[in-house]
Each structure stands twice: as structure tokens, then as C-alpha cells.
Amino acid sequence: MKILVVADPLEAFKITKDTTFAMMRELQKRGHALAACEPEHLQWQSGQPVTAQVRHVALTGDADAWFKATGEGREPLHTFDAVLMRKDPPFDSEFFYATHLLEQAEREGARVFNSPRALRDHPEKLALMEFARFAPPTLVTRRPEAIRAFHAEHRDVILKPLDGMGGMGIFRVGADGMNLGSIIETLNQGGATSVMVQRYLPEIVQGDKRLLLIGGKVAPFVLARIPQGSEVRGNLAAGGKGVAQPLSDVDRRVAEAIAPTLAARGLLLVGLDMIGDKVTEINVTSPTCFQEIQQQTGFDVPAMFVDALEAALA
CATH class of the missing domain: 3.40.50.20 (Rossmann fold)
Known part of the structure; x- marks a missing residue:
């Protein structure tokens, strides 16, 4: 072909x-x-x-x-x-x-x-909201006062831009609210830009896990991207350490609940991000981590992907 x-x-x-x-x-x-x-x-x-x-x-x-x-x-x-x-x-x-x-x-x-339409319909931060039952408390807004109210309720939060990648522009604000106003100004740009706010998940110390959904099925290994030093972000681009791990029972249950819906919409490959038992992002543009998982576990992720592609074309 x-x-x-x-x-x-x-x-x-x-x-x-x-x-x-x-x-x-x-x-x-x-x-x-x-x-x-x-x-x-x-x-x-x-x-x-x-x-x-x-x-x-x-x-x-x-x-x-x-x-x-x-x-x-x-x-x-x-x-x-x-x-x-x-x-x-x-x-x-x-x-x-x-x-x-x-x-x-x-x-x-x-x-x-x-699918091009599916790419448009599933912006990587907002796509999460359809599956809110698997996600931490999450807010998307352009209103600074709504962000402040969310922080007051949850006390320890993560703020990020909707169009970021690789951990770019992610901030953590603890219970003291230190720098919350400055961070809102930076991300929100005077109300011009939407911001995603999520309750902080302490399980991040065990890693931000990348699950791969391929052809509606879940790869048997995940890559846990573990923050290093004082960094709050696990993203590899932000210095996180990638450690491949077997898929847990909780990982599998969540992924198998989501995968068929996304596959039916033309999403052959999805990168599902989980911290602990919560989904934090659904990545559809160009999900990664094939090589890291293959190198550490021997599981041939590229072969699983091409199998699914060939099956879709048959």
C-alpha cells in the first residue's frame, strides 16, 4: 500500500x-x-x-x-x-x-x-469533559472570578491553557493562593483566553500515565511520566522520567469504557492521560510514547498500530 x-x-x-x-x-x-x-x-x-x-x-x-x-x-x-x-x-x-x-x-x-472531523471535534483538553465521570473536578472558563471560586473550593489546583502541549504553561496553586492572580492574568489575558483548572492530584508523584488506545483496544503497557525534583509536571518535554508499567486493572477498566466511543468516531489512535485513577487529558492529534514503551518492555506498539491500520483499510 x-x-x-x-x-x-x-x-x-x-x-x-x-x-x-x-x-x-x-x-x-x-x-x-x-x-x-x-x-x-x-x-x-x-x-x-x-x-x-x-x-x-x-x-x-x-x-x-x-x-x-x-x-x-x-x-x-x-x-x-x-x-x-x-x-x-x-x-x-x-x-x-x-x-x-x-x-x-x-x-x-x-x-x-x-479522522479530520474527529480531530476538530476532540480538542485535547476539552475532549475530557465528555467523560467527566472519570476525571477530577475540572473547570473551563474565561472568567477570573470563576477560577478564584474553584480554587477556594478545591484549595490545591492545576491551571493550564487549552492549547498547550508538553506541559507548557501549567501552574500549580496551593491552599495559600500564592500568585493566583498573576497566573490568571498570564493565562487568561484579560478574559481573552480560556483556561482549564483541575483539582490537584497528589498521585502525580507516581507519574502521569500515558495509555494508548489503538483501534479501540488498549495497549497492555503504559508510560508513567514521573516529575523530577521540585517539578510538578511529568511531561517528558518538561524533564519527566518515563517508566513503562503494566496496565493496571483500574487503568484497563477506565480505558475500555472510553476506547470504543472514540474509535467509532474515527480515532484510530488516542493517548489517554491518567493520574491515579483519573483521566486528565485525551490526546488525539499525534499521541506519542511508542518507542519508550517498546524499548522498556519489548511490547511492539508500532506493530499493534499498523495491525489496526491494516484492519481499518481491509
Whole structure:
């Protein structure tokens, strides 16, 4: 099959940990042909199908020059057997527009994963609210007074922007309310920007767990991202230590309650974040942690993903 990967520039990949690279390596291993482009290479001209300026690539096995281009040109997306949308956040206006072009390509016959409409319908912080019974007390608001009232009720809270990634812009405010006003001003920007506030979960010291939902099933291992030193964030990008662990009974029960709903909406791959027994985020744009789990446990997450992709295309 011919597979098009829409992602950040290949030259910027850190292949020792990049999940998209792990997907591509498994796809090539199975004999699938690979091509790649960036969202900026998508194009839709009236009366014509959605196209992209693509590079056909082959993985070399060389750590330094890990791919080589075998050809390039502008091609309709519907001529590929599958399109993998793997652009990293932020979910900005250009990402939003890219999903519209990809959805038009679907109408022309393209198979896109994750579904462009599902990407739009499940912003990674807000998607949590549909499954509030599995989440800690959570507030999304632009009103500073509502944030203050939530803090007064729960005393120890986490504040974060809706469009953050990798732990960016996350703050903890304890019972003394130290710096709450300044943090609200920073995140809320005078009422212009929505903020998510959640009750602090002390179980974070055991790690912010990334569960992988693939084709409606739950991978048997999670990656617990454990904060280091005085850091409150477990995100790997914020210096957290990733420790792979078997899926617990509680993890499985929560994930299996959520996974079928999301899979039915066209979300082939979901990264479910849990602290203790609570879901804190639902990541759908470009979930990661394949390589960390595989390296520590031997479980072949990329193979599980490509199995699910091939089954979806059958």
C-alpha cells in the first residue's frame, strides 16, 4: 500500500524517540511505500481534488541520514491508500484549516487517520469533559472570578491553557493562593483566553500515565511520566522520567469504557492521560510514547498500530 504521512519536517525528527518514525519503520518493514509532506504542502484548487507536494521516501537504517527521497511531486491525496495526520500541536488556525482540506480529500475517496472531523471535534483538553465521570473536578472558563471560586473550593489546583502541549504553561496553586492572580492574568489575558483548572492530584508523584488506545483496544503497557525534583509536571518535554508499567486493572477498566466511543468516531489512535485513577487529558492529534514503551518492555506498539491500520483499510 501507499501511505502518506502528514507531519512536521522529517529533518526535525528525533528518531530515537519519535512515534511517527516508529510507525514509518514498521510500515516499511511490511512492504508499504512511504511518502511524506507537511500541512503547508496541502492544496485545494476549485474544480480539482485536494493535492499535496509530497516526497516519496525510504528509511535507510542510518541514524544520521535516516531517510532518503526517492521522488517528489504534487499528487492527489485520494491516490494514497491511507493518509496519516501526524502534525504535532498546537491546534492553531492552520491545523484547523488542514483538517478541512483533509476532510475534503476524504469526500474524494481518501482514508485519513485520525479522522479530520474527529480531530476538530476532540480538542485535547476539552475532549475530557465528555467523560467527566472519570476525571477530577475540572473547570473551563474565561472568567477570573470563576477560577478564584474553584480554587477556594478545591484549595490545591492545576491551571493550564487549552492549547498547550508538553506541559507548557501549567501552574500549580496551593491552599495559600500564592500568585493566583498573576497566573490568571498570564493565562487568561484579560478574559481573552480560556483556561482549564483541575483539582490537584497528589498521585502525580507516581507519574502521569500515558495509555494508548489503538483501534479501540488498549495497549497492555503504559508510560508513567514521573516529575523530577521540585517539578510538578511529568511531561517528558518538561524533564519527566518515563517508566513503562503494566496496565493496571483500574487503568484497563477506565480505558475500555472510553476506547470504543472514540474509535467509532474515527480515532484510530488516542493517548489517554491518567493520574491515579483519573483521566486528565485525551490526546488525539499525534499521541506519542511508542518507542519508550517498546524499548522498556519489548511490547511492539508500532506493530499493534499498523495491525489496526491494516484492519481499518481491509
